[in-house]
Amino acid sequence: MTGDSHKIFEGKTIVVSGASSGIGRAIAVHLARQGAGLVLIGRNRERLEDTAQEAGARVCRIVQLDLTDVTAIIPAVKETVAVLGRLYGLCHAAGTVDTLPLSATGPEKLQAVMQVNYVAGMELARSVTRRDLLREEGGSILFISSIYSLIGKPGQIAYSGSKGAVTAGARAMATELARRNIRVNVLSPGMVRTEMTERALAGLSGQQVQALRDMHPLGFGSPDDVAHAAGFLLSPESKWITGANLVADGGCSAQ
Amino acid sequence: MTQSEAVAWIAQIFEMAPDQLTPDTHRDNVPAWDSLGILTLMANLDSDFGIVLTDEDIQAVKTVGDILDVMRRYGTFTSTSS
Numbered sequence: 631m632t633g634d635s636h637k638i639f640e641g642k643t644i645v646v647s648g649a650s651s652g653i654g655r656a657i658a659v660h661l662a663r664q665g666a667g668l669v670l671i672g673r674n675r676e677r678l679e680d681t682a683q684e685a686g687a688r689v690c691r692i693v694q695l696d697l698t699d700v701t702a703i704i705p706a707v708k709e710t711v712a713v714l715g716r717l718y719g720l721c722h723a724a725g726t727v728d729t730l731p732l733s734a735t736g737p738e739k740l741q742a743v744m745q746v747n748y749v750a751g752m753e754l755a756r757s758v759t760r761r762d763l764l765r766e767e768g769g770s771i772l773f774i775s776s777i778y779s780l781i782g783k784p785g786q787i788a789y790s791g792s793k794g795a796v797t798a799g800a801r802a803m804a805t806e807l808a809r810r811n812i813r814v815n816v817l818s819p820g821m822v823r824t825e826m827t828e829r830a831l832a833g834l835s836g837q838q839v840q841a842l843r844d845m846h847p848l849g850f851g852s853p854d855d856v857a858h859a860a861g862f863l864l865s866p867e868s869k870w871i872t873g874a875n876l877v878a879d880g881g882c883s884a885q
Numbered sequence: 886m887t888q889s890e891a892v893a894w895i896a897q898i899f900e901m902a903p904d905q906l907t908p909d910t911h912r913d914n915v916p917a918w919d920s921l922g923i924l925t926l927m928a929n930l931d932s933d934f935g936i937v938l939t940d941e942d943i944q945a946v947k948t949v950g951d952i953l954d955v956m957r958r959y960g961t962f963t964s965t966s967s
Binding site for chain 1: 901916917
């Protein structure tokens, strides 16, 4: 690691989706502290402004966007580049989870989860990597997936499927974009305590929560734990890494 | 659609500014016009104009003007100038 690594993102602007809370907010703050300019995407403007304030980035643009409306993504990214200049990268941290048994996981439930977790992520990547919007020297794309793309748990059929799609899609994207020096990686966290996962945990019994905790030898993670790994994969320090899926799960999948 | 609108449409497909392309622009000078770029062009011609390129069309297309000829031939536009 270089001595000035704390400013490794100086002059680089990164789009972060899901930046209004949880993992997305922690990543945005972490990147800003290392010098990154930010484009914060989320549904709730006030919460995005809170993230912007916490991040304190010198370059920061808030884009209020509902990712279920994928047609709005490319125009929003184009408008952003017109103001801030070309982009360096993307972190798609926006995600939704709907813990339901198979019997209640109808097509509409599946599509709603796929729309945000997978379709919007791919559309964001399609926008950010446009030749007229990304820096000519290349860049870095990161998708926040989940260990549920690798392991199965009851009630997570839609979520696991969507995260598996993200992981597989990113791998193919990495092979396609390598010739433009655009790296594409995936980060798969285990259980991280965020508002979203608290809601998911609320639907489980105490015994089930304890069983989940027991699955993680290092305990549940924090958003900052994920943000540090995300910073590495987005930064030039990982310039020889593409198509990878980094698991950050407190040892969960090592067992 | 006028010819200049068609050029703008092509520029958008190849993620360039419209003023970077003329009918004489060769595919070698369009970074995104590679094998995957051809697929992008084919997909968009089909979705936007209902044009399904034949193998002969694909082989013949070497310049922006060639794409304009294809679009003209399939009736996307009739004018020869902007």
